[in-house]
Amino acid sequence: MTDPQVIVGLEVHCQLNTESKLFCGCSTDYRNDGPNTHVCPVCLGLPGSMPVLNKKAIGYAMRVAKAISCEVLPESEFSRKNYFYPDLDKAYQITQYDKPLAQGGYLEIEGDEGGGKRVRITRIHVEEDPGRLVHMGNAERGKYSLVDYNRAGIPLIEIVSEPDMRSPKEARKFLNKLRATLEYLGVFDSEKEGSLRVDANISIVGSERVEVKNITSYKGVEKALTFEVTRQKNILRRGLAVDRETRHFLEARGITQSARSKEQEHDYRYFPEPDLRPLHVQSWVAGITLPELPDARRERFIAQYGCSLNHARTLTGELRLANFYENVVSPDPGGLANSAATWIADTLIGELNYRGMSLDTVHAKDFTALVRLITKGTITDKSGVEVLRVMLDQRMGGGAHETPAAIISRLNLAKTAGDDGALAAVISEVIKENSKAVEDYRNGKNGALNFLVGQAMKKTRGRSDPGELNRMIIRMLGDREA
Ligand code: ZN
Numbered sequence: 001m002t003d004p005q006v007i008v009g010l011e012v013h014c015q016l017n018t019e020s021k022l023f024c025g026c027s028t029d030y031r032n033d034g035p036n037t038h039v040c041p042v043c044l045g046l047p048g049s050m051p052v053l054n055k056k057a058i059g060y061a062m063r064v065a066k067a068i069s070c071e072v073l074p075e076s077e078f079s080r081k082n083y084f085y086p087d088l089d090k091a092y093q094i095t096q097y098d099k100p101l102a103q104g105g106y107l108e109i110e111g112d113e114g115g116g117k118r119v120r121i122t123r124i125h126v127e128e129d130p131g132r133l134v135h136m137g138n139a140e141r142g143k144y145s146l147v148d149y150n151r152a153g154i155p156l157i158e159i160v161s162e163p164d165m166r167s168p169k170e171a172r173k174f175l176n177k178l179r180a181t182l183e184y185l186g187v188f189d190s191e192k193e194g195s196l197r198v199d200a201n202i203s204i205v206g207s208e209r210v211e212v213k214n215i216t217s218y219k220g221v222e223k224a225l226t227f228e229v230t231r232q233k234n235i236l237r238r239g240l241a242v243d244r245e246t247r248h249f250l251e252a253r254g255i256t257q258s259a260r261s262k263e264q265e266h267d268y269r270y271f272p273e274p275d276l277r278p279l280h281v282q283s284w285v286a287g288i289t290l291p292e293l294p295d296a297r298r299e300r301f302i303a304q305y306g307c308s309l310n311h312a313r314t315l316t317g318e319l320r321l322a323n324f325y326e327n328v329v330s331p332d333p334g335g336l337a338n339s340a341a342t343w344i345a346d347t348l349i350g351e352l353n354y355r356g357m358s359l360d361t362v363h364a365k366d367f368t369a370l371v372r373l374i375t376k377g378t379i380t381d382k383s384g385v386e387v388l389r390v391m392l393d394q395r396m397g398g399g400a401h402e403t404p405a406a407i408i409s410r411l412n413l414a415k416t417a418g419d420d421g422a423l424a425a426v427i428s429e430v431i432k433e434n435s436k437a438v439e440d441y442r443n444g445k446n447g448a449l450n451f452l453v454g455q456a457m458k459k460t461r462g463r464s465d466p467g468e469l470n471r472m473i474i475r476m477l478g479d480r481e482a
């Protein structure tokens, strides 16, 4: 729920999905390689090395600016942000300060109150990532730390919002929408480890603002903010004051913890980066063509496939999911659109999350086949879930996998046909074994009918359709007194 007392603003760092780093030719594809293997004099900050700006990174950042209605400034500039920390080889970070790439703009989210809500964007700037420290033991008491500069110089875009969100949930929605937008633009891959980092500012009206630094997951943002709302409100309830401070989020424990006092902006001694010229790229904006973005795709899913608003929202909320849905229904949009939307949004996503699996491991063709078998009535919905689980477990296992049809025949899950003798025989048995329930049913107790259907379901191990059993039992028991 929206809480008028809660004020949240976000600073989101996203890795731009370029092939090389921001100021040198080193590859950004380092995740399968050893530490310090993707480095050169520039990203190691060796004396005399000169940065050369990656044009593609600027182009990507400008696509984002255009998509969220920011104004690209006629002149922007890189600055040095000076601070000393072992992951920062040069002892400064090349970033943008008083002349960012773009400013203004907004992102529309579904507000807690329902309906669209605009979260204003303050600015977008481009900067390089520092390296990464690997602490041996824990950060406070470990014996030593190792440094890996493979990440140093990775291009980031920092998107700063106005404090327009009124709950941790709205912050989560903002992030989800931002992620979807960036993925649709083809400039970001949310599944890459380390691709997102969020600093969240949160305060209770009339109190000091707290900054929670370096949250690295989407869920983490909502959790950290929820923790802060409770913590800050408790302080105020006791008549105390909330300190203005920086805190860290300890993801594993779900709490935030005060960080040692942090530099103030003026401690960074920002000054213009002398090795890079100012940027004059505003004229590029007109030439940028944007692809279909999440809102437009959501509306198209409703119009073209007849999706419900909720399904359309879920399905278009992630690029992979939207593409998967369209792949699944493409062989027969008329026949599959509706049931595929339901099976993906209401069942598949949950089953994937439960297993911590990525959608990429599911084959659209197999899923189409499964949805077909369910809509044709070959198996019941209940068996459909069972088949899906087997399919996912096999994919997760990484070994051989079967088609849905093969799973159905191996597990003998095909629906028992309604008018064949088998089902009638099952119902006769149920009627014979449950004379008390039969009597109750005849006396007008509807609960007894459900009981009988349940018994028959059990005997057919879920392979029969409850609606059909219902009808057959009523028919076989004949008239009853009203
Ligand atoms: Zn390099």
Ligand code: MN
Binding pocket: 013, 095, 127, 158
């Ligand atoms: Mn930053």
